[in-house]
Amino acid sequence: MSHRGPRAVEIVLSEDERIELSHRAAGGTGARLAERAQIVLACADGASSSQVAADLGVNVATVRKWRSRFAADRLAGLADDPRPGRRKGELVLTEAERAQLTRWARRAKTAQFLALRAKIVLRCAEGGTNKQVAAELGIAPGTVNRWRARFIAKRLYGLQDEPRPGRPPSILLDQVEDVVIATLESAPGKDTHWSRAAMANRTGLSKSTIGRIWKKFDLKPHLQDSFKLSTDPLFVEKVVDVVGLYHNPPEKAVVLCVDEKSQIQALDRSQPMTPGMPERRTHDYLRHGITSLFAAFNIADGTVIGELHRRHRAVEFKKFLTSMDKAVPRELDVHLVCDNYATHNTPEIKAWLGKHPRFHVHFTPTGSSWINQVERWFGLLTDKLIRRGVHTSVRALESDIKAWIDTWNDNPRPFTWTKTADEILKSLADYLTKINPPTTENQQDT
Numbered sequence: 001m002s003h004r005g006p007r008a009v010e011i012v013l014s015e016d017e018r019i020e021l022s023h024r025a026a027g028g029t030g031a032r033l034a035e036r037a038q039i040v041l042a043c044a045d046g047a048s049s050s051q052v053a054a055d056l057g058v059n060v061a062t063v064r065k066w067r068s069r070f071a072a073d074r075l076a077g078l079a080d081d082p083r084p085g086r087r088k089g090e091l092v093l094t095e096a097e098r099a100q101l102t103r104w105a106r107r108a109k110t111a112q113f114l115a116l117r118a119k120i121v122l123r124c125a126e127g128g129t130n131k132q133v134a135a136e137l138g139i140a141p142g143t144v145n146r147w148r149a150r151f152i153a154k155r156l157y158g159l160q161d162e163p164r165p166g167r168p169p170s171i172l173l174d175q176v177e178d179v180v181i182a183t184l185e186s187a188p189g190k191d192t193h194w195s196r197a198a199m200a201n202r203t204g205l206s207k208s209t210i211g212r213i214w215k216k217f218d219l220k221p222h223l224q225d226s227f228k229l230s231t232d233p234l235f236v237e238k239v240v241d242v243v244g245l246y247h248n249p250p251e252k253a254v255v256l257c258v259d260e261k262s263q264i265q266a267l268d269r270s271q272p273m274t275p276g277m278p279e280r281r282t283h284d285y286l287r288h289g290i291t292s293l294f295a296a297f298n299i300a301d302g303t304v305i306g307e308l309h310r311r312h313r314a315v316e317f318k319k320f321l322t323s324m325d326k327a328v329p330r331e332l333d334v335h336l337v338c339d340n341y342a343t344h345n346t347p348e349i350k351a352w353l354g355k356h357p358r359f360h361v362h363f364t365p366t367g368s369s370w371i372n373q374v375e376r377w378f379g380l381l382t383d384k385l386i387r388r389g390v391h392t393s394v395r396a397l398e399s400d401i402k403a404w405i406d407t408w409n410d411n412p413r414p415f416t417w418t419k420t421a422d423e424i425l426k427s428l429a430d431y432l433t434k435i436n437p438p439t440t441e442n443q444q445d446t
Contacts, residue, residue, distance in 0.1 A: 302412035
């Protein structure tokens with residue numbers, strides 16, 4: 001004798017319910033709701049639970065669950081039940097807290113752990129969920145939850161590390177922060193930069209303590225770097241053009257980075273170096289004339305075409321173009337990466353390029369010689385030959401340079417350009433943001 005199971009709940013839809021379920025089944029509200037809507041629609045068409053399960057590739061129990069839920073609560077029954085758990089505390093910042101967190105997050109010398117925690121709190125205060133903040137910052141959701149809770153409980157002090165066992169620190173975190181901020185954002189009276197003694201007098205800490213703090217945060221007030229931002233109105237276009245050549249050089253063509261190292265001096269020291277002593281040289285020297293090196297660096301194999309001239313004019317650059325024309329096989333186009341020096345743009349040079357259509361010139365942005373790979377090769381030449389070289393005549397200097405280039409070409413080494421144009425432009429944009437931070441009014445406007 002066979003046993004029949006419980007009779008399936010009959011589903012009858014109104015016109016509005018069928019329209020809404022059809023919309024959900026099309027995926028307009030998410031994959032999970034779409035599957036449930038498809039189950040209900042199939043059941044309403046008279047299919048059994050087992051048939052619907054087979055057609056949709058789900059369990060029979062799943063079909064029965066959502067058939068029953070819809071019969072009891074209609075469309076509301078297809079929604080997920082609220083998950084158990086504690087409701088997260090609301091995170092609201094005061095103006096002072098937001099300003100302090102923003103300083104911690106943006107200051108270049110802030111400890112990385114503190115900068116990350118400040119970013120977590122700022123993003124949570126904007127309404128981001130733990131998962132959203134974790135995904136944006138590349139960390140675990142548990143980390144976001146921990147520092148959200150710590151901040152709500154203890155505010156700014158909650159973002160500091162808890163005391164560890166052992167002797168308590170003799171220098172408070174506020175003192176360290178005061179030293180770092182003063183080093184970066186102020187000057188000692190009429191002096192241009194801080195010394196350890198001056199900072200020690202200001203803070204009451206010892207000179208060795210100031211030295212340890214500076215070392216910890218990689219602060220070196222006595223050193224100064226130089227920089228120059230290009231004002232070229234076509235900066236973006238030229239960066240994209242030149243970097244595009246480095247990453248995707250054209251077929252059946254050679255890319256040459258061209259420039260001149262002008263006024264290389266033939267220097268002789270006033271006193272010879274004593275044998276058996278560590279290398280040293282006198283501070284004074286004798287000049288014996290100058291020469292200029294025209295060089296073209298092949299980005300593909302690292303070989304160099306070099307030519308020396310006593311003068312640095314368009315006439316000499318034209319001769320160098322002719323030398324490159326002879327050195328590069330006729331079947332290849334030649335793409336030249338040059339700077340905006342006047343000798344590269346004279347009518348005579350333009351006329352020569354017009355008669356040699358296989359030559360294509362790509363100019364680097366004004367004030368951006370770092371993008372020309374031959375400059376890196378000039379640096380090697382300077383370090384390994386010119387800076388410490390001793391030459392009693394220009395002819396001797398030129399002979400040594402030619403020999404050095406020949407040795408280089410026996411074992412050439414191309415450079416690997418890693419950054420894309422987008423990465424370069426993003427890095428520049430980030431730097432400009434640091435030196436010109438947006439005001440609060442601008443942030444509110446945007």
